[in-house]
Every structure is written in structure tokens, then in C-alpha cells.
Amino acid sequence: MSNWNTPEPQPPSALGRYRILSPRASVRVSPIQLGGMSIGTEWQGMGEMTKESCFELMDTYYELGGNFIDTASNYQNGTSEELIGEWMERRQNRDQIVVATKFSTPWRQHDASVAQKIHFAGNGTKSLHISVKASLQKLRTDYIDILYCHWYDWDTSVEELMNSLHNLVVAGKVLYLGISDAPAWIVSKANQYALDHGKTPFCIYQGQWSLSKRSFEREIIPMARDLGLALAPWNVLGGGRYRTDAEDKARHEAADGKARSGHTEDGKWERDDGDVKVSAALERVATEVGAKSIQAVAIAYHLHKTPYVFPVIGSRSAANLRRNIEALEITLTEAQIAYLESVLPFDIGFPGWLIGDGIGKHQIIAASAPIDVWPKAKSIKPHAAKLA
Numbered sequence: 001m002s003n004w005n006t007p008e009p010q011p012p013s014a015l016g017r018y019r020i021l022s023p024r025a026s027v028r029v030s031p032i033q034l035g036g037m038s039i040g041t042e043w044q045g046m047g048e049m050t051k052e053s054c055f056e057l058m059d060t061y062y063e064l065g066g067n068f069i070d071t072a073s074n075y076q077n078g079t080s081e082e083l084i085g086e087w088m089e090r091r092q093n094r095d096q097i098v099v100a101t102k103f104s105t106p107w108r109q110h111d112a113s114v115a116q117k118i119h120f121a122g123n124g125t126k127s128l129h130i131s132v133k134a135s136l137q138k139l140r141t142d143y144i145d146i147l148y149c150h151w152y153d154w155d156t157s158v159e160e161l162m163n164s165l166h167n168l169v170v171a172g173k174v175l176y177l178g179i180s181d182a183p184a185w186i187v188s189k190a191n192q193y194a195l196d197h198g199k200t201p202f203c204i205y206q207g208q209w210s211l212s213k214r215s216f217e218r219e220i221i222p223m224a225r226d227l228g229l230a231l232a233p234w235n236v237l238g239g240g241r242y243r244t245d246a247e248d249k250a251r252h253e254a255a256d257g258k259a260r261s262g263h264t265e266d267g268k269w270e271r272d273d274g275d276v277k278v279s280a281a282l283e284r285v286a287t288e289v290g291a292k293s294i295q296a297v298a299i300a301y302h303l304h305k306t307p308y309v310f311p312v313i314g315s316r317s318a319a320n321l322r323r324n325i326e327a328l329e330i331t332l333t334e335a336q337i338a339y340l341e342s343v344l345p346f347d348i349g350f351p352g353w354l355i356g357d358g359i360g361k362h363q364i365i366a367a368s369a370p371i372d373v374w375p376k377a378k379s380i381k382p383h384a385a386k387l388a
Contacts, residue, residue: 014328016065019380022308023228024203025176027145029068029098031303031328031380033232034061034321036069036316039083040076042110047316054083055090059274060318062093064325070232070312072102072150073131077110080137085140094141100204101139102180103131104150123149123156132168136366147174148206152182153155158190166199178232180206184219191227202229206312209233211242211278211298214346221306222357223374230308237295237313239268241275244283244294274344281343285336292326299327301340307377329382 011017018028023246038046058069072122081101106121108114119126133143147168149161168174179187179202187202194201205224209216213235224231243251248271271279282294291297302311315321341357348357356362361373 003227011065013064013316013325014382015061015067015325016036017328017383018067020308021176021310022203022230024201025230027176029310031254031310032066032299032325033068033070033100033310033312034058034066035234036071036080036084037075038086038314038316039071040079041083043075049316050357051083053317055087055197056318057315057321058084059091060321062091062097067096068100070100072105072107072148073135074105074107074109076112078107078127078134081138083134085138089140098145100146100148100178101135101138101144102148102150103128104153105132107134123153123161125160128168132173135308143172144174146176146178146204148178148180148204149182150180152179158175158186158193161200162190162194162197162201166194169200172212176204176205177199177202178204178230181208184223187229188223188227197275201227204230204310205233206232206234208235209302210235211282211301211340212238212274212344214341217346217357218349218352221273224307225358228245230310231306232310232312233302234312236302236311238275238278240335241268241271242279242282242294242298243271244279245311248279277343278340281340285332285340288336289330289332291330293323295324296330298333300332301337302329303327304332304379304381305336307379309379331382340341369387 015030015032017031019031021029023028034057037043038049039057041049041051046293061069069084071084073081075081084099088097104121104123104127108117108118108120111117114120119130121127132144132147136142147165149165165174165177169177172367177200180189182205187205189199191198205220207216207220209220209231210233216233221231223229279294282297286292286297287295289297291300299311299313302309311327313324315324347353355364359376361371364373
């Protein structure tokens with residue numbers, strides 16, 4: 001008989017300290033997602049990966065307490081889903097893992113046996129039906145934990161999209177819904193339609209966010225805070241270009257696969273001036289907090305900024321994964337966050353510069369009288385530092 005007074009067990013790492021996904025989704029997940037774009041054997045331009053090295057990576061993540069894996073129908077030409085599915089089947093841990101996958105991107109584009117590829121892309125109901133059927137087969141499962149609309153196609157109405165997605169939830173094939181790479185107003189419109197008509201709303205948003213590219217902060221973060229959405233940023237490490245000068249030199253000398261093909265998140269491998277500046281700033285803060293890598297500091301920055309953030313971090317080795325999850329042990333001061341943000345210019349734009357983002361005092365109202373503002377929810381801070 002279990003005792004409800006039993007002290008909570010100590011996790012193997014901070015990955016094993018689970019947290020609610022979002023106010024709209026009570027599933028408990030690890031604070032950092034394992035990115036599935038690097039899991040697979042087809043996109044060797046991202047760096048050579050074998051089936052064995054992919055399994056080793058997932059084993060390490062799982063053994064450290066990780067339970068949140070992100071992939072997509074098109075990643076590694078489908079081999080990402082296939083290997084994740086085979087790994088879960090072999091380890092017999094499917095129900096312990098929260099798997100997020102996506103539909104919309106042309107996932108049969110590489111397949112010469114498919115003459116007409118038009119129905120294997122986009123947000124429409126037929127594309128959704130075909131993609132989910134294939135994803136369930138590749139993942140060797142009868143349900144998907146989180147299904148994303150990978151990007152908005154501008155042709156599918158929010159009514160068709162939300163009705164079709166909701167039908168999958170009702171059928172038990174999908175548990176939660178997410179959306180990626182879409183304007184804030186589309187997400188707001190879609191969720192309002194869902195709520196007004198008894199459909200399942202989105203509970204998580206995935207998009208590009210890094211110290212170099214902060215437009216995510218203009219509309220997406222305020223929207224997510226208001227609608228109760230989790231955030232799953234990609235490009236957190238600048239597409240792999242946040243590296244110290246020493247790391248950059250070593251990468252070039254090693255003739256890394258990425259250098260040859262340029263197959264990264266945004267097609268760039270060489271650092272530009274902005275990447276160099278951000279890397280130097282991250283190195284300075286890493287020294288201040290005693291972190292072993294600048295990449296861990298970059299991840300920690302996002303975890304500090306706002307609640308319900310679950311960075312999608314790809315790795316190609318167990319050692320690299322371990323370095324990245326050090327982010328969960330790093331505490332940054334407000335001054336350090338401000339310093340990191342000062343390295344590159346960022347204009348919040350209109351109407352943000354005029355009315356703010358809803359976090360602090362509204363300056364126009366504050367001009368009338370002294371006001372106090374109820375604090376918003378804050379991010380979860382590390383429980384204890386273990387950087388030594």
C-alpha cells in the first residue's frame with residue numbers, strides 16, 4: 001500500500017522534476033524537450049547519426065528523467081518518427097513518454113514513388129488525416145500526446161482546422177493540440193472559435209526565439225500568457241551558432257558535416273557578427289555563474305523569461321545533452337538577463353512601445369495616480385545549484 005506521506009523521490013537530474021505543461025494541459029513534462037530533428041539517419045548534413053547513436057541519445061535523456069520528445073512527420077524524411085517509435089517499443093516505455101509531432105510540412109516530398117504530392121502538405125482535413133495515420137504507424141502507437149499544426153497555410157479556415165483536429169481528440173488518437181509558426185491573431189481566432197463551439201483549443205505554441213531573434217516577444221508571449229498556452233521555442237541556441245571562439249575554431253578544424261552542407265534550422269552554419277556578440281556575452285555570463293557551457297546559459301535565459309517555457313533542444317551526443325541540461329541548474333540575475341538582451345538591438349515596435357506588454361505598470365494610467373500592479377506568474381527557478 002502506498003503512503004501519501006512518503007517524501008518525493010530524488011530525480012536522476014533536473015529533467016526529472018516534472019511540471020504542468022500549461023494552464024490548459026495538466027500533463028506533467030520535463031522542463032526541456034528532446035528535439036527530434038537530429039534523431040534519424042537521412043539528414044546527414046546535420047551531423048552523422050546512426051540508429052545506435054540515436055538510441056543512445058534517447059536512452060540518456062530517459063535515464064536522466066526526461067519524458068518529453070518533439071518530432072514531426074517530415075523530420076529526417078520520416079526516420080525521426082520511425083526511430084522514436086522503435087525505441088519506445090523496445091524500451092516498453094510508450095506511456096511514460098510525452099510525444100509531440102506535427103503535420104503540414106510536405107513529408108513525402110523526397111519519395112519518388114509518390115507522383116502527386118499535393119495531399120501530403122498543408123493544414124486541410126485530408127492532409128491531416130493522411131499525416132496522422134502515417135505518424136501513428138511510424139511511432140508504433142495508437143495515440144499522439146501533442147499534435148501540432150506545423151505552420152499556418154493561409155488557405156485552411158480556422159473552422160475546418162479546429163473541427164478536424166477536435167475530431168482526432170474525440171477519437172482518442174490525439175490528446176492535446178498545439179500550433180507552430182503562426183501569427184498570434186490566427187491562434188487567438190482559432191482558440192476563440194474552439195471555445196465558443198465546444199472544440200479542443202490549442203494548449204501550446206512552438207516558434208523561433210533566441211537572443212538574436214526576439215520578435216517572439218512582441219505578440220506571441222503576451223498572447224500565450226493571456227490564452228494559457230505553453231511555449232516551445234526552437235532556435236534557442238541560434239541554430240547551433242552560439243559557440244565560443246575556441247569552439248568555433250575547433251568546429252572548423254574538424255570539418256564538421258554542417259560546415260559542408262549548411263543543413264541547419266535556418267540554412268546557415270557560419271556565425272555572423274550578431275552570433276559572435278551573443279556568444280561573447282553568453283561566455284561572460286557563463287563565467288560569472290560558473291556554467292560549463294554557453295549553450296546552457298542560453299537555454300537558462302529562456303527558462304527565466306516567462307512561465308510555461310519548454311525549449312526544444314536537439315543534440316547529437318549524450319555528452320552534448322548532459323551539457324545542455326545544466327541550464328536547469330543555472331540562476332540568472334535580472335542584471336545578467338538585461339546584459340544579454342543589451343548586446344543586440346531589439347525594438348518591441350508598436351503598440352508595445354506605447355502601452356507595454358501587460359506585465360508592469362501601464363505608464364499612461366500611472367501618469368494619473370500612483371498604482372500598484374498584481375504580479376504575474378513567474379518562471380520556476382532551479383531548486384539547488386550543482387555547477388561545481
